[in-house]
Amino acid sequence: MEDKKITSALGSGGKSTNDFVKDIICKHFGNNILENLGDAAYLDMKGELSFTTDSFVVEPEFFPGGDIGKLSVYGTCNDLSVSGAKPKFLSFSLIIPEGYKFSDIEKIVESAGAAAKEAGVQIVCGDTKVISASGLKSPLVNTAGIGVVRKKLNDYSKIKAGDKIILTSDIARHGMCIISKREGLNIESKIESDCADLNPLFEVSDYKGINFARDATRGGVAAVLNEISDKTDLGFLVDEAQIPLRDDVKYLCEFLGFDPLSVANEGAALLIVDSASASQILDKVKSVKVGENAALIGEVCSEKKVMLKTPIGGIRNVEMPVGELLPRIC
Amino acid sequence: MKLITDFRNSELSLRLIRKIEDESVSECNYSIMEVCGTHTVSIFKYGIRSVLPENVELISGPGCPVCVTSQGEIDAIFRIVNNNDISLLTFGDLMKVTGSNGENLIDLRSEGKDIRVLLSPLDAVKTAAREPDRQFVFVGIGFETTAPAIASALLEAKKMGISNFSILPYCKTMPEVLGCLLDDPKLDIKGFLCPGHVSVVTGKKIFQPLAQRGRAAVITGFEPLDILSSLLHIIRQVNSGDYCVYNNYSRVVDNAGNEKAVQIMNTVFKPSPAFWRGLGELDGSGLGLKEEFSAFNSLEKFNVKVPRINEKKGCRCGDVLKGYIRPNLCPLYGKQCTPENPVGPCMVSSEGACAAYYKFN
Numbered sequence: 001m002e003d004k005k006i007t008s009a010l011g012s013g014g015k016s017t018n019d020f021v022k023d024i025i026c027k028h029f030g031n032n033i034l035e036n037l038g039d040a041a042y043l044d045m046k047g048e049l050s051f052t053t054d055s056f057v058v059e060p061e062f063f064p065g066g067d068i069g070k071l072s073v074y075g076t077c078n079d080l081s082v083s084g085a086k087p088k089f090l091s092f093s094l095i096i097p098e099g100y101k102f103s104d105i106e107k108i109v110e111s112a113g114a115a116a117k118e119a120g121v122q123i124v125c126g127d128t129k130v131i132s133a134s135g136l137k138s139p140l141v142n143t144a145g146i147g148v149v150r151k152k153l154n155d156y157s158k159i160k161a162g163d164k165i166i167l168t169s170d171i172a173r174h175g176m177c178i179i180s181k182r183e184g185l186n187i188e189s190k191i192e193s194d195c196a197d198l199n200p201l202f203e204v205s206d207y208k209g210i211n212f213a214r215d216a217t218r219g220g221v222a223a224v225l226n227e228i229s230d231k232t233d234l235g236f237l238v239d240e241a242q243i244p245l246r247d248d249v250k251y252l253c254e255f256l257g258f259d260p261l262s263v264a265n266e267g268a269a270l271l272i273v274d275s276a277s278a279s280q281i282l283d284k285v286k287s288v289k290v291g292e293n294a295a296l297i298g299e300v301c302s303e304k305k306v307m308l309k310t311p312i313g314g315i316r317n318v319e320m321p322v323g324e325l326l327p328r329i330c
Numbered sequence: 331m332k333l334i335t336d337f338r339n340s341e342l343s344l345r346l347i348r349k350i351e352d353e354s355v356s357e358c359n360y361s362i363m364e365v366c367g368t369h370t371v372s373i374f375k376y377g378i379r380s381v382l383p384e385n386v387e388l389i390s391g392p393g394c395p396v397c398v399t400s401q402g403e404i405d406a407i408f409r410i411v412n413n414n415d416i417s418l419l420t421f422g423d424l425m426k427v428t429g430s431n432g433e434n435l436i437d438l439r440s441e442g443k444d445i446r447v448l449l450s451p452l453d454a455v456k457t458a459a460r461e462p463d464r465q466f467v468f469v470g471i472g473f474e475t476t477a478p479a480i481a482s483a484l485l486e487a488k489k490m491g492i493s494n495f496s497i498l499p500y501c502k503t504m505p506e507v508l509g510c511l512l513d514d515p516k517l518d519i520k521g522f523l524c525p526g527h528v529s530v531v532t533g534k535k536i537f538q539p540l541a542q543r544g545r546a547a548v549i550t551g552f553e554p555l556d557i558l559s560s561l562l563h564i565i566r567q568v569n570s571g572d573y574c575v576y577n578n579y580s581r582v583v584d585n586a587g588n589e590k591a592v593q594i595m596n597t598v599f600k601p602s603p604a605f606w607r608g609l610g611e612l613d614g615s616g617l618g619l620k621e622e623f624s625a626f627n628s629l630e631k632f633n634v635k636v637p638r639i640n641e642k643k644g645c646r647c648g649d650v651l652k653g654y655i656r657p658n659l660c661p662l663y664g665k666q667c668t669p670e671n672p673v674g675p676c677m678v679s680s681e682g683a684c685a686a687y688y689k690f691n
Contacts, residue, residue, distance in 0.1 A: 186453055251334065257368075257680060309377075311554060312377070312554045313347075314377020316375065322669040326426070330367075
């Protein structure tokens, strides 16, 4: 069974597809909404809803700390959580290259199912397609997620000068983990992805005093701060010495010439909070596992620039990251 | 010793900054040049200019290997990729450099060309050995830091009898360009932050002419304490008029350099003329392949000559590289030339002065 490969029959809607859905999808995602196996799911929800979608193309699809399945579930839930919504239901669609190992697909689905259980969400609909050998080496995943709004955390007008910035985790682990596993670079490293569910941060703090939130995925902390500065007339002053960063991650960034602020994360968020309640919120955030390395890293200022205070007391700009991160020469 | 954290110590940095303030003579203008792309970035990254007194001026010189590669050399890469079914192996920085037709290697990769980023030239040889049916071309750019690794790769390829591997011999060396900067009447440089990693290979001797010609020369590492303490050394040399080459990166650099690395370089390479963007042709400043390694020269293998191309109109990369002007004084800077749409290599390379200025300023 280890060597069984995915064929185009699996995506063609007949017996193969049905068997796959029953034996693999329902086994790992099992819930009564999904198991009805209708063309659409019926959801009984009250209150204002939040809706998001995402696609996942990560290579390699299995990496230290996770895989594309876990990443898809947490990534989608996190978009809802940082928007102030409690994630409830997800869709999960797979596009699989013909010839891919069946056992690997099952691992991915199992991982996604475990993540959904951990996050307290149900995967209620989805799709599976197989495409013929097209250069695609590993599966792609598309998701959509629905949550119930608890407090709107996407409103730029709620951010004011003097607000403090909490970074909920050490940074750059996911991006450096993926880069170190990319074929051709031959880097030995024990860095694992920080892929995690961010909802506990909001459950524990009950959204009190949090004016705005965003997770620092592609483009890292630098992208988030620049996006916010762009949409408001405000800026940020961040203290580099306060940014939580693991030594091994720092050294790999230095070696390759990457700025940790521009590297992707999958388990880190920026919370913009009322100055008066900042230390209280920080304590609450640090009391949950996903926030144990959180730190107060700076504040919102009225000058429309994203600035960093360096360890020697110098000040420099933090620009929006541009394009692909490429390792330096010497 | 924590080799990064300890050298970013804020208390020690503040003490050095205070000493720089105390010991710099107000009537003297200390113009100090660095000739290493990583120094360019470090100086910006730590905001070093923002903590120095006004009369200590840091100038960026020709230290970025991508930036000094001529447009003709870049176009030759594109000619080989476009006209042959080869796999191109390159350092990451080169991916965004544009050819004269406006395309870069990322564009070519998205059009289906096999272009791969590597960290080490030795990986290039391993890749060629693993795929004997494909022709591999490695873009051999760099200074003395990288040249020994490229030379080792060629020695390995020769030993293995590999015939599907060749390099574009674009390495350059420092001594001639330093001489050129000293000869330039427009520049009044009092001291040099000497490149830390080049020095690992060459040792102190290539910087002796700087001291002999009345300039301070301090071999420098890349952390804030390295740079600040080197600046203090330079200020002291200028104040006393006693010039020497000082190794301020002794935890990494041996005064004698790495003889084995130099020997490997000299087995494979010979001094050749090279064209430096912004500086023109400098005799003996390039590393050409010795006759016995000519089979590994991609230019010969694919019958491509490096054309002499004029700079793009308005582009002042050359003046930025020589330290004549700050990046923001180039007419294209921030307008037609940005990191997303770079015109010249100083904006393309992550260690180019213009890119660093744009990113951090």
